[in-house]
Amino acid sequence: MAREVMVGPDGQAIGVSYVDKKTRSEVQVRAKIVVLAASCCETARIMLNSKSSQFPNGIANSSGLVGKYVMDTVGSAVSGFLPIMQDLPPANEDGVGGMHLYMPWWLYKEQKAGKMPFARGYHIEIGGGRTQPGNGIMNGYAERWLGGGYGVEMKANLRKLYGCQVHFSGRGEMIPNDNSYCEIDNDVVDQWGIPVLKFHFKWSEDEILQARHMQETFQQIITTMGGTVTSSFGADKNWGIAPGGEIIHEVGAVKMGDTPKNSVLNQYCQAWDVKNLFITDAAPFVSNADKNPTLTITALGWRTSDYIVDQVKKLNVKV
Ligand SMILES: Cc1cc2nc3c(=O)[nH]c(=O)nc-3n(C[C@H](O)[C@H](O)[C@H](O)COP(=O)(O)OP(=O)(O)OC[C@H]3O[C@@H](n4cnc5c(N)ncnc54)[C@H](O)[C@@H]3O)c2cc1C
Structure with a gap:
C-alpha cells in the first residue's frame, strides 16, 4: 500500500515508501523513474501525502492544483x-x-x-x-x-x-469546476495509518x-x-442526475496542461516539477468526455510509456 513518493535533495523522485500489508511494516523501494497509476483520486492522495521540504504541499504541487477538478460522468x-x-x-x-x-x-x-x-x-x-x-x-x-x-x-x-x-x-x-475537488482529511487515517481524502463535489x-x-x-x-x-x-x-461518484467514472485531480502554472503535468503526463514522475491513470484528464474512460486511460498510458523510453534514450530523464 503505497504511502508516498520520496524526494531526493535535487527535488527528483527517488522511490516510494509503502506499507507491507502482511507485516504492516514500512518499506522503502528505490527507483529512478516513478509512475503512479493508483486510479485518479488515490494518485492525488499519494501525491498530497508526499510532503517534503521541497514540496510542503505535496509532490509536484507548486501549482496547488493536485486534487482539483475531480469529475464523474x-x-x-x-x-x-x-x-x-x-x-x-x-x-x-x-x-x-x-x-x-x-x-x-x-x-x-x-x-x-x-x-x-x-x-x-x-x-x-x-x-x-x-x-x-x-x-x-x-x-x-x-x-x-x-x-x-x-x-x-x-x-x-x-x-x-x-x-x-x-x-x-x-x-x-x-x-x-472549482467546486469539485479532493483534499487530505487531516483528522482521518485508513487502517494503514495513511491520511485519507475528503471530497467536495458540485x-x-x-x-x-x-x-x-x-x-x-x-x-x-x-x-x-x-x-x-x-x-x-x-x-x-x-x-x-446521479450524485458525483455514482457512475464510477471518476477522472481528473492531477491535470495536464500547457504550463506549470495552469497544470501539474505536461502533455505526456510528466510532472512539470519532477521530471522523473509520471501519471498513467485518469488523473491527467482535463474534461470527462461522454465516452467511458478506460480506453482513453490506456491510450494515454501507452503514449506516456513511449515518451519515457524516448526521454531516457535522449538522456533527458536519467536512469
Ligand atoms: C463497477 C464498475 C464498472 C465500470 N464500467 C466501466 C466501463 O464499462 N467502461 C469504462 O471505460 N470504465 C468503467 N469503469 C471505470 C473504470 O473501471 C476505471 O475508470 C478504470 O479502471 C480506472 O483505471 P485505473 O488504472 O486508473 O485504476 P484502477 O483500475 O482502479 O487500478 C488502480 C490499481 O492501483 C491499486 N492501488 C490503489 N491504491 C494503491 C496504493 N495506495 N498502493 C498500491 N496500489 C494501489 C489498486 O489496487 C488497483 O489495482 C467501471 C468502474 C466500476 C467500479
Missing part, C-alpha cells in the same frame, strides 16, 4: 413499458441491451451552432429485451399491466409482457441541463412508441 435514466413488444414470438435475445446497443451524441451540429442550452453532449446506453427476468418483470409487472393472475394465467401474462420493458441511461460529459448548470435533456428525450422516445414511462425524474430531483 453525468448520468440520468428513464424506464418505460412498450405494449408494441407484447406477444412477440420467443427468440434468444442474449446480448441485447447495454452491451450491444449504444447511441452516440447526435446533436453536435446544433451544439456547434449554439442552439443547445448546455455545453458538450451525451451518449445513450439502452437496456431491455428478453434478458434474465429480474424484479421488473417478476415483481408486480404482470399485476400492474394485466391485473396479475394466478397459476397458468399469471404465467401467460408474464410471457405476454416478457421483453416489454425498456431502459435508457444517459452518459454525458462533465466540465471541470454539478454545474451545464450538467443539470444535460440531465434534463436526457429525461425529456428518453420520455419522448417512449411515448412516441406508444409506451408508458414507468420511472423518470423532474426538476425537483435535479432531473435524476
Whole structure:
C-alpha cells in the first residue's frame, strides 16, 4: 500500500515508501523513474501525502492544483413499458441491451451552432429485451399491466409482457469546476495509518441541463412508441442526475496542461516539477468526455510509456 513518493535533495523522485500489508511494516523501494497509476483520486492522495521540504504541499504541487477538478460522468435514466413488444414470438435475445446497443451524441451540429442550452453532449446506453427476468418483470409487472393472475394465467401474462420493458441511461460529459475537488482529511487515517481524502463535489448548470435533456428525450422516445414511462425524474430531483461518484467514472485531480502554472503535468503526463514522475491513470484528464474512460486511460498510458523510453534514450530523464 503505497504511502508516498520520496524526494531526493535535487527535488527528483527517488522511490516510494509503502506499507507491507502482511507485516504492516514500512518499506522503502528505490527507483529512478516513478509512475503512479493508483486510479485518479488515490494518485492525488499519494501525491498530497508526499510532503517534503521541497514540496510542503505535496509532490509536484507548486501549482496547488493536485486534487482539483475531480469529475464523474453525468448520468440520468428513464424506464418505460412498450405494449408494441407484447406477444412477440420467443427468440434468444442474449446480448441485447447495454452491451450491444449504444447511441452516440447526435446533436453536435446544433451544439456547434449554439442552439443547445448546455455545453458538450451525451451518449445513450439502452437496456431491455428478453434478458434474465429480474424484479421488473417478476415483481408486480404482470399485476400492474394485466391485473396479475394466478397459476397458468399469471404465467401467460408474464410471457405476454416478457421483453416489454425498456431502459435508457444517459452518459454525458462533465466540465471541470472549482467546486469539485479532493483534499487530505487531516483528522482521518485508513487502517494503514495513511491520511485519507475528503471530497467536495458540485454539478454545474451545464450538467443539470444535460440531465434534463436526457429525461425529456428518453420520455419522448417512449411515448412516441406508444409506451408508458414507468420511472423518470423532474426538476425537483435535479432531473435524476446521479450524485458525483455514482457512475464510477471518476477522472481528473492531477491535470495536464500547457504550463506549470495552469497544470501539474505536461502533455505526456510528466510532472512539470519532477521530471522523473509520471501519471498513467485518469488523473491527467482535463474534461470527462461522454465516452467511458478506460480506453482513453490506456491510450494515454501507452503514449506516456513511449515518451519515457524516448526521454531516457535522449538522456533527458536519467536512469
Ligand atoms: C463497477 C464498475 C464498472 C465500470 N464500467 C466501466 C466501463 O464499462 N467502461 C469504462 O471505460 N470504465 C468503467 N469503469 C471505470 C473504470 O473501471 C476505471 O475508470 C478504470 O479502471 C480506472 O483505471 P485505473 O488504472 O486508473 O485504476 P484502477 O483500475 O482502479 O487500478 C488502480 C490499481 O492501483 C491499486 N492501488 C490503489 N491504491 C494503491 C496504493 N495506495 N498502493 C498500491 N496500489 C494501489 C489498486 O489496487 C488497483 O489495482 C467501471 C468502474 C466500476 C467500479
